[in-house]
Amino acid sequence: xxxxxxxxxxxxxxxxxxxGITETGEALQKSLTxxxxxxxxxxxxxxxxxxxxxxxxxxxxxxxxxxxxARLASDQAxxxxxxxxxxxxxxxxxxxxxTTEALLKKNxxxxxxxxxxxxxxxxxxxxRRYRCTGPALTVSTACSSGxxxxxxxxxxxxxxxxxxVLAGGADSLCRLTYYGxxxxxxxxxxxxxxxxxxxxxxxxxxGAAMLLLVANHPHNAVAEILGAGLSCDAHHPATPHPRGxxxxxxxxxxxxxxxISSAEVDYINxxxxxxxDNDISEARAINSLYERQKPLMSSVKGxxxxxxxxxxxxxxxxxxxxxxxxxxxxxxxxxxxxPDLKLDPLIQPAQRPISTVLSNSFGFGGNNAAVVFSDCGKxxxxxxxxxxxxxxxxxxxxxxxxxxxxxxxxxxxxxxxCAGMLGIRPISANLAAGKVRRLKRFPRLALSLAIAAHENSxxxxxxxxxxxxxxxxxxxxxxxxxxxxxxxxxQFPSPIDFIGSVHNAAAGQIAMRFQATGPNxxxxxxxxxxxxxxxxASLLSNGIDDTFLVIGADESHPQLSRLFDRSTSGSAILSDxxxxxxxxxxxxxxxxxxxxxxxxxxxNNPEVISSLIQRLGQPQQINDRYGLILxxxxxxxxxxxxxxxxxxxxxxxxxxxxxDYRKITGEYASASAVAAAIAVKxxxxxxxxxxxxxxxPAGLGQKGALIIGTGSFITALEVMPK
Amino acid sequence: xEKLIKELQVKIVEVLNLIDVQPEDIGTDDQLVGGKLGIDxxxxxxxxxxxxxxYGVKIDNRELGVKVFATLGTLxxxxxxxxxxxxx
Numbered sequence: 001x002x003x004x005x006x007x008x009x010x011x012x013x014x015x016x017x018x019x020g021i022t023e024t025g026e027a028l029q030k031s032l033t034x035x036x037x038x039x040x041x042x043x044x045x046x047x048x049x050x051x052x053x054x055x056x057x058x059x060x061x062x063x064x065x066x067x068x069x070a071r072l073a074s075d076q077a078x079x080x081x082x083x084x085x086x087x088x089x090x091x092x093x094x095x096x097x098x099t100t101e102a103l104l105k106k107n108x109x110x111x112x113x114x115x116x117x118x119x120x121x122x123x124x125x126x127x128r129r130y131r132c133t134g135p136a137l138t139v140s141t142a143c144s145s146g147x148x149x150x151x152x153x154x155x156x157x158x159x160x161x162x163x164x165v166l167a168g169g170a171d172s173l174c175r176l177t178y179y180g181x182x183x184x185x186x187x188x189x190x191x192x193x194x195x196x197x198x199x200x201x202x203x204x205x206x207g208a209a210m211l212l213l214v215a216n217h218p219h220n221a222v223a224e225i226l227g228a229g230l231s232c233d234a235h236h237p238a239t240p241h242p243r244g245x246x247x248x249x250x251x252x253x254x255x256x257x258x259x260i261s262s263a264e265v266d267y268i269n270x271x272x273x274x275x276x277d278n279d280i281s282e283a284r285a286i287n288s289l290y291e292r293q294k295p296l297m298s299s300v301k302g303x304x305x306x307x308x309x310x311x312x313x314x315x316x317x318x319x320x321x322x323x324x325x326x327x328x329x330x331x332x333x334x335x336x337x338x339p340d341l342k343l344d345p346l347i348q349p350a351q352r353p354i355s356t357v358l359s360n361s362f363g364f365g366g367n368n369a370a371v372v373f374s375d376c377g378k379x380x381x382x383x384x385x386x387x388x389x390x391x392x393x394x395x396x397x398x399x400x401x402x403x404x405x406x407x408x409x410x411x412x413x414x415x416x417x418c419a420g421m422l423g424i425r426p427i428s429a430n431l432a433a434g435k436v437r438r439l440k441r442f443p444r445l446a447l448s449l450a451i452a453a454h455e456n457s458x459x460x461x462x463x464x465x466x467x468x469x470x471x472x473x474x475x476x477x478x479x480x481x482x483x484x485x486x487x488x489x490x491q492f493p494s495p496i497d498f499i500g501s502v503h504n505a506a507a508g509q510i511a512m513r514f515q516a517t518g519p520n521x522x523x524x525x526x527x528x529x530x531x532x533x534x535x536x537a538s539l540l541s542n543g544i545d546d547t548f549l550v551i552g553a554d555e556s557h558p559q560l561s562r563l564f565d566r567s568t569s570g571s572a573i574l575s576d577x578x579x580x581x582x583x584x585x586x587x588x589x590x591x592x593x594x595x596x597x598x599x600x601x602x603x604n605n606p607e608v609i610s611s612l613i614q615r616l617g618q619p620q621q622i623n624d625r626y627g628l629i630l631x632x633x634x635x636x637x638x639x640x641x642x643x644x645x646x647x648x649x650x651x652x653x654x655x656x657x658x659x660d661y662r663k664i665t666g667e668y669a670s671a672s673a674v675a676a677a678i679a680v681k682x683x684x685x686x687x688x689x690x691x692x693x694x695x696x697p698a699g700l701g702q703k704g705a706l707i708i709g710t711g712s713f714i715t716a717l718e719v720m721p722k
Numbered sequence: 723x724e725k726l727i728k729e730l731q732v733k734i735v736e737v738l739n740l741i742d743v744q745p746e747d748i749g750t751d752d753q754l755v756g757g758k759l760g761i762d763x764x765x766x767x768x769x770x771x772x773x774x775x776x777y778g779v780k781i782d783n784r785e786l787g788v789k790v791f792a793t794l795g796t797l798x799x800x801x802x803x804x805x806x807x808x809x810x
Contacts, residue, residue, distance in 0.1 A: 183771060
């Protein structure tokens with residue numbers, strides 16, 4: 001048990017309001033706005049919409065703009081730090097999309113040009129920059145991503161396994177979001193006017209903010225993060241709950257997690273996008289939380305614009321500035337507060353001592369987060385935190401090219417491949433046709449897996465939380481959106497495809513299906529996305545007694561998979577699918593458990609395999625504990641992965657079967673989720689199918705399975721009998 | 723007008739992928755959004771784009787949208803009145 005306190009020891013920011021903490025603080029004090037007509041990329045219309053664009057040239061055009069912004073913010077956050085962070089956690093929703101759009105427009109076919117498309121490549125770039133060898137995690141929960149990243153970092157530090165985590169968010173402007181939000185009629189042509197009587201929508205923006213969070217009081221502590229809360233509306237793909245139920249739940253969870261009362265909050269940094277629906281929903285949530293005296297409150301989205309995944313992190317920096325500068329910024333853009341909202345947002349900045357701040361970030365899919373900040377040492381710690389525990393497996397399922405779980409296991413037992421892509425009809429076999437009419441391949445895969453895993457659990461209580469890992473997300477929707485955008489000379493993009501293209505749309509569908517109003521997290525860490533989702537689940541379910549779902553899924557797309565996922569370039573056929581687990585943290589005496597046990601980068605880390613073995617135990621212990629290794633070797637790093645695996649097997653003297661599972665599943669980012677589902681079935685059967693054993697012992701006895709990821713990261717999950 | 727209504731029935735079913743609905747199921751005076759057809763606010767946005775693309779008619783704010791999308795009949799009438807591409 002630890003009673004750690006989490007401090008911000010460094011911060012960095014770049015946005016439409018400028019670069020750095022000082023410049024941003026001054027801009028907030030002067031109530032400046034960074035919202036101006038778009039200039040970043042050429043558009044078909046001669047009337048560009050107002051956006052929050054980062055001004056001035058950005059050096060180094062060899063990497064996409066999101067990566068550049070993330071580097072600029074991170075360098076500031078790390079400027080005073082001599083030690084390397086143990087982990088990087090970032091909220092990112094568009095990644096290299098701005099670059100990708102330009103390449104697709106030019107019909108570039110070389111996958112190398114798209115190597116930094118993935119949202120996960122931003123956190124990996126930042127980790128590499130500071131020689132961080134720990135996990136580089138990517139959260140894609142739309143507009144709450146940056147705040148959710150901070151929550152995950154907070155739990156990593158509380159678990160005691162990490163001491164220094166660099167966390168934040170970054171997104172650059174791109175055509176997808178510029179046109180997408182406009183297609184939803186969510187853009188105010190005059191610039192965002194949050195909570196104003198005449199507000200008509202938001203202003204899309206870009207930026208990055210990073211915070212170095214540490215578990216021991218540093219000499220340069222800026223502020224403390226007391227706690228954070230997450231929730232999901234489970235209500236609608238793109239519109240917030242009309243009464244703000246999810247928003248209120250997240251705020252209450254944050255306040256409780258912080259160990260304070262709502263009355264102790266001095267200032268609320270509102271999500272306040274300026275859309276009709278968000279501002280009503282948030283106002284109602286605040287009014288339910290505070291019946292009488294309300295704290296000071298404002299939205300800064302009329303100043304910065306809404307920088308999507310960066311927003312939660314940018315507003316974490318704003319919250320810290322509010323404390324250090326005794327400044328509650330104005331709601332720039334709001335001239336006449338909407339009387340219907342019964343809210344009193346600050347029209348002018350208020351200069352007075354502020355020691356506790358609540359910051360709200362809400363996103364598509366009803367994905368809500370709230371974070372509480374305070375003056376260092378203002379509150380005494382009231383809680384201790386436990387290490388993460390193994391999670392009990394209640395149910396499991398997979399979909400592969402061979403079919404559903406039963407068909408996949410039959411195929412494996414017969415020594416046959418499960419590669420390929422299942423038709424849309426069998427994928428949708430357990431889905432109500434009318435309800436999924438707007439869903440394309442990826443969300444159907446994810447939803448189908450979630451339902452199957454829950455069904456396999458014996459259909460116990462509905463899960464309250466959802467954790468989804470996906471390397472590439474909704475490729476069909478993304479491709480269809482951009483294709484129609486370009487084909488119609490940027491005139492008629494599809495709103496349905498835009499909503500569907502958002503990485504966390506599928507997890508939002510799952511939440512709606514199960515009315516899962518707890519945390520709803522989508523992790524997009526390339527080939528290690530399922531591992532990241534499982535890690536997030538392990539951290540966020542710690543001490544909670546509910547059932548939850550962890551899913552890994554990816555769709556293959558004939559054009560985009562070949563461009564984005566270099567592992568597919570050598571395969572004759574494309575494959576996709578995924579796996580899902582229905583889990584619970586509370587201990588039961590029978591069955592099986594799963595736990596993430598290792599996650600390190602191979603870069604700047606020559607001893608990574610030795611570190612893994614050290615974590616797992618002595619060679620004898622490893623052989624006694626595990627009867628099977630399922631190894632994931634992405635084709636893009638086949639040679640390196642084989643060497644890593646060989647190294648692991650020889651250093652640990654492992655004698656039981658080792659299965660190179662991508663040779664069975666085919667190549668896709670979340671194939672490890674299938675491996676997890678397969679491992680569960682093998683353990684339940686007590687043996688591995690003979691066809692996979694190559695004369696090694698097929699019986700598992702009381703031994704468990706180790707699911708290893710190789711390539712640019714080395715990961716390990718263990719599935720164990722109780 | 724009747725031709726326009728028939729055309730819209732087919733387009734709506736197709737664009738919104740209303741798999742359980744036949745074009746003729748969309749009655750001229752039935753509630754179009756939030757009723758038994760299962761059409762919701764997201765579908766409205768998709769119809770807005772379709773109508774602008776196919777008929778050159780913009781419906782770019784919510785107040786107007788509520789009136790225009792009340793029924794198939796009101797939608798057809800609005801398009802008929804506003805479209806530069808249809809003979810009045």
